[in-house]
Amino acid sequence: MKVIVAGLYKTGTKSMKDALEVLDYDVWDVAEQLNHVGGVEQWEALMTYNGDATPMLKEMLSNCEAVTDGPAAVLAVEIYKAFPTCKVILCVRDNEDVWFESYKRNRDTLNNNFLLRLMRYISPTVSRRFEIMRLANDVISSGRFVNPLSSIMTYDISPLLCKRAYNAHIAYVTQQVPQSNLLTFNVKQGWEPLCNFLGKEEPQVEFPHTNRNAGNATTSGVYRHAMFSSVKSVRNRVAMEVTMAVCVAFAVVVPMFFV
Template identity: 40%
Template sequence: MKVIVAGFPKTGTKSMHIALRELGYDVYDFVENFWYLGKDWNKILTEGGSVDDFKRMYEDVDAGVDAPIFFFWKEIHEAFPNSKIILTTRDEDSWFRSYRKQIEEINQNTMLRLLFVYSPLGRKFETFLLRLAQVVYATSWIKANTFSMKHSVNELVMRKLYRQHNADVTQNAPKDKLLVYNLKEGWEPLCKFLDKPVPDKQFPYANIGGKLFEELMQKHPVMQRMVKEAFVIISLLIGFGAFGLYKFFRLGPNLKHAILKLDPISKLTYFFSTIIP
């Protein structure tokens, strides 16, 4: 690990992901951490971990951004003491407005909820996000039912966590390894800190408007796999359901009446016996 982006989510971490890739770094964001290191992170988030764990996990990774890396910046730096630390910052009020808008987007994203139900990979991703919420943000997503997972935002707690995190990094990170950085400063301070040439292009800005998961489902291969899995499973369920109804309506009236009087488990047993004799 060469670069640890220790900034809180919604301080420009998605833009930093793109910028670091532009500068030649292999970058792990929260989706990459789930996909490549999900088993390790689930263990760390539930049981704990060690410096040796982080050394093994990130020995071939250049840079890390967003959750859960920002929360464990100190432990990762202990594993890679020569790595540089970037604390991305923004005005607290604008940060919280952006954070709250991101949560609203997640709560209102019907497709994301479908992935969490119908995609096997999506269900694993949901578990990962739930553990992140509980450990990293000291909060939880409220799952009202199978299809509805809501994340309520405690403004007082989130603002306190934001200030505490920024203070922890600025006070405890080695001064010669730390850059406190606002994306409005552009390429120059970032490239100077990383000893990289300044790209001949505008600094990238991503996740504007809080449409993170909508964009990920369109572009990220891991999220696209979840979408394909959900599409296949939903299509199969619709097909089985249509075939079962077709078989049901072809039955005589007495048999249909008898089936309707069955308990739900018996109905399902009969339904599947007609599809898979």
């Protein structure tokens, strides 16, 4: 492990993945974190563990060079304590209001996607991955990241509490990580401060700005990478679970028309 991107969701974490890959790092985003062999089981165990997480994190992340987004985003300090020689990049937005509006749009887009909400109920594979990300986001949204599919009521997230969580995260990372190992970074700053911090030559390409539109939330991040995974074995498992659910529903509903 060489680099930890410590920014919360919607602080440019997707851009950081692309930028670090340009700089030749092997980066684990949400897809890699959840879908490597044993990944889901490891994160489930970690999220419910009451003790020193260092040994678990060392085992989970020993084969990657950099992490960004995913469940790792809210555990940046714990990951740093497991890998204390790492460089930590604390991604931030222009201010808390800009961040909150982006985070809220992303959250609302996901909640308004009926297919994803339905898949949580008919596919155990999707449900387990979504539950990990729900736990991570509930830290920010005070338990209101997801509207239940079965509920006719919807509820919103609290601007006050979300902004408090955003600022508390920044303060905690800044307090816990030595300044020599920490870069507070806005992706608008581009290559120069990032490359200076990492000791890399500046690439002769434009700095990536990925996933600017929150409307992409359902085809990136949690939705595409963690749920309908690019990992073939996971994707096939989801397809099988959906097929079985459809067959069961068909077997239950069709006979009702002949009663």
